[in-house]
Amino acid sequence: MVRDRFLEILRCLYFSHVTQSNTNNTQPSTTRQAPCSFTEKIDEIVFYFNNKMAQIYYSNQELSIDESMFLWRGRLRFHQYFKGKRHKFEVKLYSLNEPDGLTSKFKIYAGAGDETVGLGHTEMVVMLLLNRLLNNGHSVFMNNYYNSFSLASKLLHMNTYCTGTLRRNRKCNPKETENAKLKKGETTGKYAEGVLIGKWRDKRDVMYI
Known part of the structure; x- marks a missing residue:
């Protein structure tokens, strides 16, 4: 597919509400992101990507967890507002990444409607991204947004190591x-x-x- 054709499709891309008739899925529900009214239109896409990556790709021993932001100009209930930035409205993603930059799992942060919101938010994000990989001796590198003694101790008991x-x-x-x-x-x-x-x-x- 040529670039211009891809961009045309991307501009017209639209996600509709998931109905009961098309939510039948034979995959285990334990890996699915908890339903969130703010992101329900794309939860199936996120689940499909994360589940497919887990099926076809085995992660390296060394991994990193980071957050990234992308610009959003439309209406959205869970965008993040940054007063001092040129682009003030952005959407936050949490991602589990390989040493070469490949993203093997990601999560969209849905603000007040997110399953990890509240006390211990960053620790819950880390455990959610690593839930398939615990007890396998992986080493995870993270910045100070995530790291704490509590998290490091919990991961250590699951044969997983963190640095940052x-x-x-x-x-x-x-x-x-x-x-x-x-x-x-x-x-x-x-x-x-x-x-x-x-x-x-x-x-x-x-x-x-």
């Missing part, structure tokens, strides 16, 4: 590590229950786990 930066205000961060005064290039850290939380000094302090 860490926010200073996370619960269970060791105070002696948080408050340590370091010179450039120095590092310090503390182990607890098999998890290392440390701090490294560059131009500024960087917490890591």
